[in-house]
Amino acid sequence: xxxxxNISKWYGAFKxxxxxxxKVDKGEVVVVCGPSGSGxxxxxxxxxxxxxxxxxxxxxxGVAVGAASTDLPKLRSKIGxxxxxxxxxxxxxxxxxxxxxxxxxxxxxxxxxxxxxLALLKRVGLQEHxxxxxxxxxxxxxxxxxxxxxxxxxxxxxLFDEPTSALDPEMINEVLDVMVELxxxxxxxxxxxxxxxxxxxxxxxxxxxxxxEIVEDAKKEDFFGQPRSDRAQQFLSKILxx
Amino acid sequence: MFSGxxxxxxxxxxxxxxxxxxxxxxxxxxxxxxxxxxxTLLALMRLSDHKALNIPAGSYVNLLRSMPLILVIFWFYxxxxxxxxxxxxxxxxxxxxxxxxxxxxxxxxxxxxYCEIIRAGIQSVPRxxxxxxxxxxxxxxxxxxxxxxxxxxxxxxxxxxxxxxILFQDTSLVYVVGLTDFMGAASKVAQRDxxxxxxxxxxxxxxxxxxxxxxxxxxxxxVRYSVSS
Numbered sequence: 001x002x003x004x005x006n007i008s009k010w011y012g013a014f015k016x017x018x019x020x021x022x023k024v025d026k027g028e029v030v031v032v033c034g035p036s037g038s039g040x041x042x043x044x045x046x047x048x049x050x051x052x053x054x055x056x057x058x059x060x061x062g063v064a065v066g067a068a069s070t071d072l073p074k075l076r077s078k079i080g081x082x083x084x085x086x087x088x089x090x091x092x093x094x095x096x097x098x099x100x101x102x103x104x105x106x107x108x109x110x111x112x113x114x115x116x117x118l119a120l121l122k123r124v125g126l127q128e129h130x131x132x133x134x135x136x137x138x139x140x141x142x143x144x145x146x147x148x149x150x151x152x153x154x155x156x157x158x159l160f161d162e163p164t165s166a167l168d169p170e171m172i173n174e175v176l177d178v179m180v181e182l183x184x185x186x187x188x189x190x191x192x193x194x195x196x197x198x199x200x201x202x203x204x205x206x207x208x209x210x211x212x213e214i215v216e217d218a219k220k221e222d223f224f225g226q227p228r229s230d231r232a233q234q235f236l237s238k239i240l241x242x
Numbered sequence: 243m244f245s246g247x248x249x250x251x252x253x254x255x256x257x258x259x260x261x262x263x264x265x266x267x268x269x270x271x272x273x274x275x276x277x278x279x280x281x282t283l284l285a286l287m288r289l290s291d292h293k294a295l296n297i298p299a300g301s302y303v304n305l306l307r308s309m310p311l312i313l314v315i316f317w318f319y320x321x322x323x324x325x326x327x328x329x330x331x332x333x334x335x336x337x338x339x340x341x342x343x344x345x346x347x348x349x350x351x352x353x354x355x356y357c358e359i360i361r362a363g364i365q366s367v368p369r370x371x372x373x374x375x376x377x378x379x380x381x382x383x384x385x386x387x388x389x390x391x392x393x394x395x396x397x398x399x400x401x402x403x404x405x406x407x408i409l410f411q412d413t414s415l416v417y418v419v420g421l422t423d424f425m426g427a428a429s430k431v432a433q434r435d436x437x438x439x440x441x442x443x444x445x446x447x448x449x450x451x452x453x454x455x456x457x458x459x460x461x462x463x464x465v466r467y468s469v470s471s
Contacts, residue, residue, distance in 0.1 A: 045373070048377060073376070074379060076378070077379025080377075081377035083373065089371065089393075091393055104380060105379040150378075
């Protein structure tokens with residue numbers, strides 16, 4: 001479904017991604033981890049063209065993300081994305097946040113969009129907050145709304161960019177629970193996270209990045225059993241034993 | 243101590259002064275709306291990655307901000323009719339008249355200042371908001387009008403209004419092309435009745451009351467906005 005072929009990216013003279021290649025099949029959950037500054041967030045933002053890249057190719061269901069002829073808004077509307085800082089629109093209430101894309105991009109009627117928004121809010125357990133503004137919600141609630149907003153577009157795949165990193169510890173689980181549920185339903189997911197518990201539970205594959213390179217790309221069982229690289233082993237020992 | 247003064251002159255000239263005030267307010271409002279609209283377009287051009295858009299917009303802003311306002315007014319009043327004559331070859335072609343000259347001059351002049359305010363306002367909206375809008379599949383235009391500009395304007399309202407107050411004071415310059423705003427009306431009455439002290443004191447008082455209460459209102463609003471966000 002998502003094919004990343006030999007991607008390289010520079011910020012000026014600084015190379016942030018070096019020849020990254022991997023793929024995510026339909027229904028697969030791939031967790032991307034690595035130390036900060038390793039390029040994992042940049043890589044995931046290349047998948048829906050939020051970050052441009054200079055070399056290589058990314059195909060989403062066969063459509064090249066970087067090609068000039070690609071209808072990028074249309075392609076993005078099929079890939080849900082959830083951000084580290086939620087990025088709900090603060091000037092709209094929760095329902096409008098979830099309806100905006102449905103109405104403007106999918107051209108659903110207002111009623112249809114609101115119905116869908118309410119159904120999704122119920123699903124993430126926030127139906128009673130439908131008319132609140134993002135500023136009135138806790139971080140965990142905001143992130144669940146953000147997931148609902150992405151799901152409202154009926155995406156073929158979901159990208160998560162450190163969805164729990166900005167959350168207080170007691171709120172992490174409510175967000176992870178929603179994500180686990182999605183994963184078990186067969187959603188195709190690419191998740192940048194340090195939550196190894198989540199990876200153990202639902203990931204099919206784990207990618208380890210360091211200094212802009214994909215160092216390890218292994219099945220979950222292999223990755224947690226015996227990472228092949230020293231760097232991955234060091235990283236795991238740091239985040240698992242503290 | 244005011245025995246030598248005749249404050250009744252103000253009451254007698256009241257309808258004329260009121261007309262002048264309406265003109266000042268009308269010109270301020272129209273130039274503000276025009277300036278904000280044009281300024282928004284200029285700001286979007288300046289923020290664009292395309293050189294063909296950001297260089298002309300940047301040059302426009304720098305040029306206009308280097309000019310005294312009075313020169314811009316003269317430009318539109320005296321030079322534009324000459325240009326029209328040259329371009330159309332019609333020696334009897336009329337200019338656009340003092341009112342439209344002034345309105346266009348103010349709009350274009352203010353647009354340069356509004357552009358810089360709005361540009362800062364757009365940049366104050368976090369990049370992640372733009373990413374979130376794009377990630378939903380919104381186009382550039384939709385992301386701007388639905389997500390970025392509403393937030394930018396909300397942050398900018400106090401500064402935009404403050405600029406409007408400055409503009410209100412600046413509209414007194416229209417006397418140079420023979421228009422009668424509030425200041426012009428006060429001035430004409432003062433000259434006609436030989437009551438310079440009374441009229442100019444009255445004009446100062448009105449400008450002070452108007453601008454001071456407007457700034458007070460803006461400050462109140464600022465506090466309110468910063469609390470709610």
